[in-house]
Amino acid sequence: MTVTTNSDTNVPAVPADSVTVTVDGRAVSVPKGSLVIRAAEVLGIEIPRFCDHPLLEPVAACRMCLVEIAGQPKPQPACAVTVTDGMAVLTQAGSAMAEAAQRGVLEFLLINHPLDCPVCDKGGECPLQNQSLSHGRGESRFDGVKRTFEKPISVSAQVLLDRERCVSCARCTRFADEIAGDPFISLQERGAKQQVGIGDESSGSYFSGNVIQICPVGALTSARYRFRTRPFDLVSVTTTCEHCAAGCELRTDYRRGTIMRRQAGDAPAVNEEWNCDKGRFAFTYVNQGRLSGPLVRDAAGDLVAASWPEAIAIAAAGLASAAGRVGVLTGGRLSDDDALTYSRFARAVLKTDDVDFRARTASAEEADFLAVHVAGTGLGVTYADLESAPAVLLVDFEPEDESPIVYLRLRKAVRTGRTRILAVAPFTSDGLAKLSGTLFRAAPGEQPAVLDRLASDESTGLRQSGAVILVGERLAGVVGGLTAVARLATATGARLAWVPRRAGERGALDAGLLPGLLPGGRPLTDATARAEIAAVWAINAADLPTTVGRDLGAQVAAVHQHQADLSDGIETEAPIGAWLIAGVGPEDLPDPTAFLAAVAAVPFVVSLETRHTEITALADVVLPVAAIPERAGSFTNWEGRVGSFSTVLSGTGALTDARVLTVLAEELGTRLGGSNEPDADWAGARRAMESVTANAATQPGKGQALLTGWRQLIDAGTLQEGEPFLAATARPAVARISAATATNLGLAAGSEVTVSAGNGQITLPWVPADLPDAVVWLPLNSADSAVRSAFGAAGTAGAIVGLSSGGAA
Amino acid sequence: MALPDGTRERLSEIVARYPQPRSALLPMLHLVQAEEGYVTPDGLALCAEMLGLSTAEAAAVSSFYTMYQRRPAGEFHIGVCINPLCGILGGDAIWAALSEHLGIGHDEVTPDGKFSLERIECQAACTHAPVMTANWEYLDQMTVESAKGVVDKIRAGEPVQSTRGPVVRSFRDTERTVAGFDDGLADEGGGADALMLAGLNRAKELGQAAPEPKRG
Amino acid sequence: MALTPVITAHWDEPDSHTMAGYKRHAGYTGLSAALAKTPDEVIGIVKDSGLRGRGGAGFPTGLKWSFVPQGDGKPHYLVVNADESEPGACKDIPIMLANPHALVEGVLITAYAIRASHAFIYIRGEVPHAIRRVMAAVRDAYAAGYAGKNVLGSGFDIEIVVHSGAGAYICGEETALLDSLEGLRGQPRLKPPFPATAGLYAAPTVINNVETICNIPTIINNGVDWFRSFGTEKSPGFKVFAVSGHVNRPGIYEAPLGITMRELLEHAGGVREGREVKFWLPGGSSVPMLTAEHLDTPLTYEDIAAAGSMLGTGTPMVFDETTSVVRAVTGWLEFYKHESCGKCTPCREGTYWIVDVLKRFRAGKGTPEDLPKLEEICAQIFGRSFCALGDAAATPFPAAMKYFASEFADGTRAAANDLFDPVAATIFSGVAS
Numbered sequence A: 001m002t003v004t005t006n007s008d009t010n011v012p013a014v015p016a017d018s019v020t021v022t023v024d025g026r027a028v029s030v031p032k033g034s035l036v037i038r039a040a041e042v043l044g045i046e047i048p049r050f051c052d053h054p055l056l057e058p059v060a061a062c063r064m065c066l067v068e069i070a071g072q073p074k075p076q077p078a079c080a081v082t083v084t085d086g087m088a089v090l091t092q093a094g095s096a097m098a099e100a101a102q103r104g105v106l107e108f109l110l111i112n113h114p115l116d117c118p119v120c121d122k123g124g125e126c127p128l129q130n131q132s133l134s135h136g137r138g139e140s141r142f143d144g145v146k147r148t149f150e151k152p153i154s155v156s157a158q159v160l161l162d163r164e165r166c167v168s169c170a171r172c173t174r175f176a177d178e179i180a181g182d183p184f185i186s187l188q189e190r191g192a193k194q195q196v197g198i199g200d201e202s203s204g205s206y207f208s209g210n211v212i213q214i215c216p217v218g219a220l221t222s223a224r225y226r227f228r229t230r231p232f233d234l235v236s237v238t239t240t241c242e243h244c245a246a247g248c249e250l251r252t253d254y255r256r257g258t259i260m261r262r263q264a265g266d267a268p269a270v271n272e273e274w275n276c277d278k279g280r281f282a283f284t285y286v287n288q289g290r291l292s293g294p295l296v297r298d299a300a301g302d303l304v305a306a307s308w309p310e311a312i313a314i315a316a317a318g319l320a321s322a323a324g325r326v327g328v329l330t331g332g333r334l335s336d337d338d339a340l341t342y343s344r345f346a347r348a349v350l351k352t353d354d355v356d357f358r359a360r361t362a363s364a365e366e367a368d369f370l371a372v373h374v375a376g377t378g379l380g381v382t383y384a385d386l387e388s389a390p391a392v393l394l395v396d397f398e399p400e401d402e403s404p405i406v407y408l409r410l411r412k413a414v415r416t417g418r419t420r421i422l423a424v425a426p427f428t429s430d431g432l433a434k435l436s437g438t439l440f441r442a443a444p445g446e447q448p449a450v451l452d453r454l455a456s457d458e459s460t461g462l463r464q465s466g467a468v469i470l471v472g473e474r475l476a477g478v479v480g481g482l483t484a485v486a487r488l489a490t491a492t493g494a495r496l497a498w499v500p501r502r503a504g505e506r507g508a509l510d511a512g513l514l515p516g517l518l519p520g521g522r523p524l525t526d527a528t529a530r531a532e533i534a535a536v537w538a539i540n541a542a543d544l545p546t547t548v549g550r551d552l553g554a555q556v557a558a559v560h561q562h563q564a565d566l567s568d569g570i571e572t573e574a575p576i577g578a579w580l581i582a583g584v585g586p587e588d589l590p591d592p593t594a595f596l597a598a599v600a601a602v603p604f605v606v607s608l609e610t611r612h613t614e615i616t617a618l619a620d621v622v623l624p625v626a627a628i629p630e631r632a633g634s635f636t637n638w639e640g641r642v643g644s645f646s647t648v649l650s651g652t653g654a655l656t657d658a659r660v661l662t663v664l665a666e667e668l669g670t671r672l673g674g675s676n677e678p679d680a681d682w683a684g685a686r687r688a689m690e691s692v693t694a695n696a697a698t699q700p701g702k703g704q705a706l707l708t709g710w711r712q713l714i715d716a717g718t719l720q721e722g723e724p725f726l727a728a729t730a731r732p733a734v735a736r737i738s739a740a741t742a743t744n745l746g747l748a749a750g751s752e753v754t755v756s757a758g759n760g761q762i763t764l765p766w767v768p769a770d771l772p773d774a775v776v777w778l779p780l781n782s783a784d785s786a787v788r789s790a791f792g793a794a795g796t797a798g799a800i801v802g803l804s805s806g807g808a809a
Numbered sequence B: 001m002a003l004p005d006g007t008r009e010r011l012s013e014i015v016a017r018y019p020q021p022r023s024a025l026l027p028m029l030h031l032v033q034a035e036e037g038y039v040t041p042d043g044l045a046l047c048a049e050m051l052g053l054s055t056a057e058a059a060a061v062s063s064f065y066t067m068y069q070r071r072p073a074g075e076f077h078i079g080v081c082i083n084p085l086c087g088i089l090g091g092d093a094i095w096a097a098l099s100e101h102l103g104i105g106h107d108e109v110t111p112d113g114k115f116s117l118e119r120i121e122c123q124a125a126c127t128h129a130p131v132m133t134a135n136w137e138y139l140d141q142m143t144v145e146s147a148k149g150v151v152d153k154i155r156a157g158e159p160v161q162s163t164r165g166p167v168v169r170s171f172r173d174t175e176r177t178v179a180g181f182d183d184g185l186a187d188e189g190g191g192a193d194a195l196m197l198a199g200l201n202r203a204k205e206l207g208q209a210a211p212e213p214k215r216g
Numbered sequence C: 001m002a003l004t005p006v007i008t009a010h011w012d013e014p015d016s017h018t019m020a021g022y023k024r025h026a027g028y029t030g031l032s033a034a035l036a037k038t039p040d041e042v043i044g045i046v047k048d049s050g051l052r053g054r055g056g057a058g059f060p061t062g063l064k065w066s067f068v069p070q071g072d073g074k075p076h077y078l079v080v081n082a083d084e085s086e087p088g089a090c091k092d093i094p095i096m097l098a099n100p101h102a103l104v105e106g107v108l109i110t111a112y113a114i115r116a117s118h119a120f121i122y123i124r125g126e127v128p129h130a131i132r133r134v135m136a137a138v139r140d141a142y143a144a145g146y147a148g149k150n151v152l153g154s155g156f157d158i159e160i161v162v163h164s165g166a167g168a169y170i171c172g173e174e175t176a177l178l179d180s181l182e183g184l185r186g187q188p189r190l191k192p193p194f195p196a197t198a199g200l201y202a203a204p205t206v207i208n209n210v211e212t213i214c215n216i217p218t219i220i221n222n223g224v225d226w227f228r229s230f231g232t233e234k235s236p237g238f239k240v241f242a243v244s245g246h247v248n249r250p251g252i253y254e255a256p257l258g259i260t261m262r263e264l265l266e267h268a269g270g271v272r273e274g275r276e277v278k279f280w281l282p283g284g285s286s287v288p289m290l291t292a293e294h295l296d297t298p299l300t301y302e303d304i305a306a307a308g309s310m311l312g313t314g315t316p317m318v319f320d321e322t323t324s325v326v327r328a329v330t331g332w333l334e335f336y337k338h339e340s341c342g343k344c345t346p347c348r349e350g351t352y353w354i355v356d357v358l359k360r361f362r363a364g365k366g367t368p369e370d371l372p373k374l375e376e377i378c379a380q381i382f383g384r385s386f387c388a389l390g391d392a393a394a395t396p397f398p399a400a401m402k403y404f405a406s407e408f409a410d411g412t413r414a415a416a417n418d419l420f421d422p423v424a425a426t427i428f429s430g431v432a433s
């Protein structure tokens, strides 16, 4: 529909292609092609429904929404009839025909429905219950035997099905088929025996939890939530999911200090009404391994409990003594405001530019790319843009695992038939297949060459207006990769967006938590930029550092170099005198062991954390901070859209990072008053990205392969702890290799393969994939495949690893 | 998978008949019955795999249609039409008698696996009521005695001739035919029977015929 | 009215089902004649003939064909509905057994007219012999150059696939049939879009009944005037009537539309000696029953409708007074319950409920309050279900109440089998042990 706005009066004009209908005598103009039920909604007229769902194709199966349409002898389903100009609709309120039809359908729905509302999870928020109370008969006229089923069956570890409650609306099965693309459930049998059923496949869908939410009765319930509470005992809070950069709006329901469940919010621009199972079910981590108070290292070298003032004083003293040599490492999970406070604390209080939020594979090329193309660019490519794009190219980005809502939106786009998906990836993943995507196969390291070929390929659709390139954070691990992506975008005119995994990455980037970058995309080396930020932070511009600092990798390297020098007898000052570390998970880093060794070597370490980690164990001062549900804030998602969250668990006394930093700053003699954040993004010129030349291809030898992989959505991630039902739906860890590679290794079908690198090895069942030969794909952080901790530095993407028949390392 | 050799190839032959592979699913499941005697989990999974479906999707289809057996059918799957017309004209009596005679009820199999029994719905043979089927071949205008006679004959290993079709073959053989594999038996059973010719014979008797078209 | 065998005219020749038998009587000349015309001319002829679909609904065939968009660049499909499963319907299977080439020739002409290069014949799976004969006829048509690439040198290409169903009455409903043919559960689709614009594989599709298609070669060969010389203005042509039930000579009778049931009954030898017609259904269990007082109604779409029923499949079932109406109606409802596809609430739950109540009447345990309740349940289904199966299921009981209310009243005190000796109703009543 084209909405034209009359700028003189600010009254929206009637869209050209609209039709006018009356519902119960009231006129309304709606876009051509609208369904009667939607037109009624515009007028606030509620037509009862069960099978109808605005995001699913109409089926008109339940017949609850029958209305009278003038000129039609029979009642018509409002959920499936499209409006025509002049159509006169009478609902149950104005038509005896409609009222009788609906009453009849309701009576039918209840003859086989159990009367177990008092013990049903849905009781209190059940459309069927509500309908029956408002429109049903007091007593059933059915005196036969109700249909019964053995109860309940597991649809997945998280989702249970009580079939006798099902009203066959097919919302769940349509969701699985149309939206998720995972037909893990289907209607089975026929007639009165029709029921929802499952297949034999073990690997589930990442989206199964949505069916609980859209079931209009209590047939589908959550294993976690089942029988635990009643809807009317819950308090609902709107939140933004902390698990990834998709930015889902959620509704979190809690009762007396405990989160009972999380559901997808209604955010048409972002997650529509869906979310993934991680976002829905992974909330028990809040109670796992939490720090109960500040810790400090005592004279004996043990970490012991301390009071807040004591811990703050020690932390401040330690940081002050390392003045000029403090590094700030923040990870990708911070809220926007916390990230800004770290950025400010580093520059204005510690006067250092040795900052980096990227606790993962990263590169200087990436920092350059992000500073030039992403930081402080506001809302860029949006979900809506994906939906209308003629072509979307995915580069080192697996949406189903790495940003599931992007996957859902791409699937929606593909189903319209307008959008074509292309992927530069090592093989055709299930996710890509479900997007009917075209693979441009790239072995690790080959991405730049493949991207350059695409730049001269006229058939991709990337030159059409609206085409989009989505690049994942993994491309940072490929020398010349982001350079090639930028080149492709320039050559084709396609719009470019960067989709990181973690919820706090984009916010941290916008906050300037990269060397040489100030908030809002401002270059640290630009005097105007520095002056703008100094004004916001109410400091003297001259007090801001002016030379570009070191990123995480450079800092770690410097620490190791220093250690090596020391053991060679060369005494120099420690290059990093102190680290302020927040929310870094070593398992995400390219070399966790080296990083932890550096943490141990740095003279003074302050760790702000929610829980006990390998880093807090090595720190000198540990300051506990609030987990996301315990505080309010916001995340900026991959689009550059800000999603806020409010406090779910109040009264825990846990402090935000920002609050702790403010106290620490005060102890260090600086008041962090005023605002953290500039009003506007950088309007000044951005430099051109420096071109990085790709490396020559690496050739693995006999018994070797190039390593590739990514993290599966549901894996051994720390924020998924304490949720066994969710963990049980993780896709099994498998190694993927080409059939030819398997043959070369003499691997029998269904056997295992051992991948070895550094001092470690990982043995997994192998499955064939259309990978290049001599390339092995592993899930990076799954229960049986913890690549980082097993392989260390020898296990980065593109590294040469050993490959042998399972167990025979 | 323990399916007989060549099953996959035969299934592929079915798939090749159609512009879109999934259209092959119903005949493929018939072929699975021909190979296995019923829709086995392995057979279902193979069809699903070949068509890129989940097993939930494949089972959704197989459980919708009554011809797909969920446990091994008897070598002779006997149907008695109990739809009102046949039922009233004698089908109900035949059903009761056969059920007793075989000692099994609806959807049950004799312990020796020889017979399974089904109350079937209208077989498009009402003119020939009461109708019974053996592996879906018509046995028309049955009586209680003739129905029992059919199973006794089968039990004795004697051939049973369909009243409008070939000598009754095994369930699995017939399923192969239904799956679309030519069995060379199209000419068996000869021309139309007396009931199908009732009108034609009567017209000839009365010297009636359709008018000739005016040519020119 | 006289019998007029056309489709059945040569069934008494033992090889009527073979290519040789068919060609002996101008077989496949209709195809050559059609190929000499443009597709639109063929559609025009069928339109002018006034042929109405023989699958039950009586929709004008030529009109249906003309809905297929032409020159749309999409593939078009022809699907023959050979699912014949309506209780009482038994005409298409005999045609396929005795005259499969008439079907194949009709398919070829129809496909040519609607510009389809792919045709499917969807045969219910439970009739292996009909499947054999149609497969053989298709094979022979290919061998003779009537099907396949470049038919008879005309440049027309056509593939014919014989497809087996697997036991589901609902697959006779045309959109359920399409889903089934696509390898899905046979549940009806929402309309619009109609098959003519988005049918099989979402492409324009014509679905016609076997008998409808078998009419096409005769119309092409003999002309519109000849065809219209049979039947009435609104119901032109002849019909393959299949008469079953308590009649002396059940079987296939081909006659012009407009023959009365009394005439047809006379051809079929009348009801059994000493018995009378109690009720009859003009075309399947889905149409309301009529009684002896309606025997003089001409069997046309319009006259039967005026009498309060429907011509349906044109396969009358006749029951004499030994029949318990309660038993018959309960049996039909058990059928609809068994065959309800489950998609929509009124049909799925309504049939479940009706059967529960009717079985009590059959057992003599109904209550007087149940009768108005049953009428209401039927009214709650009729016109509110997703497809016509629901309407069909809501038909037998109210129709029976119209004429035989007292029998249902009796169902509150005595079982149907006690009121009507089931042995007397069997056709082997004199023979049975």
Ligand SMILES: Cc1cc2nc3c(=O)[nH]c(=O)nc-3n(C[C@H](O)[C@H](O)[C@H](O)COP(=O)(O)O)c2cc1C
Residues within 6 Å of the ligand: C052, C053, C054, C055, C056, C057, C058, C059, C061, C081, C082, C083, C084, C085, C086, C169, C170, C171, C172, C173, C174, C175, C207, C208, C209, C210, C212, C213, C387, C388, C389
């Ligand atoms: C429940 C149901 C079952 C049907 N069964 C058949 C059938 O077996 N054969 C048939 O030709 N039409 C059947 N029909 C009618 C078809 O939907 C459709 O109208 C017909 O195939 C069109 O062909 P025609 O125009 O040549 O009559 C059935 C309809 C319904 C609602």
Ligand code: SF4
Residues within 6 Å of the ligand: C170, C187, C188, C339, C340, C341, C342, C343, C344, C345, C347, C348, C385, C386, C387, C388, C389, C390, C391
């Ligand atoms: S009326 Fe409804 S349940 Fe019955 S067959 Fe049609 S769609 Fe299925």
Ligand code: FES
Residues within 6 Å of the ligand: A048, A049, A050, A051, A052, A059, A060, A061, A062, A063, A064, A065, A066, A077, A078, A079, A080
């Ligand atoms: S909501 Fe319209 S039929 Fe279900």
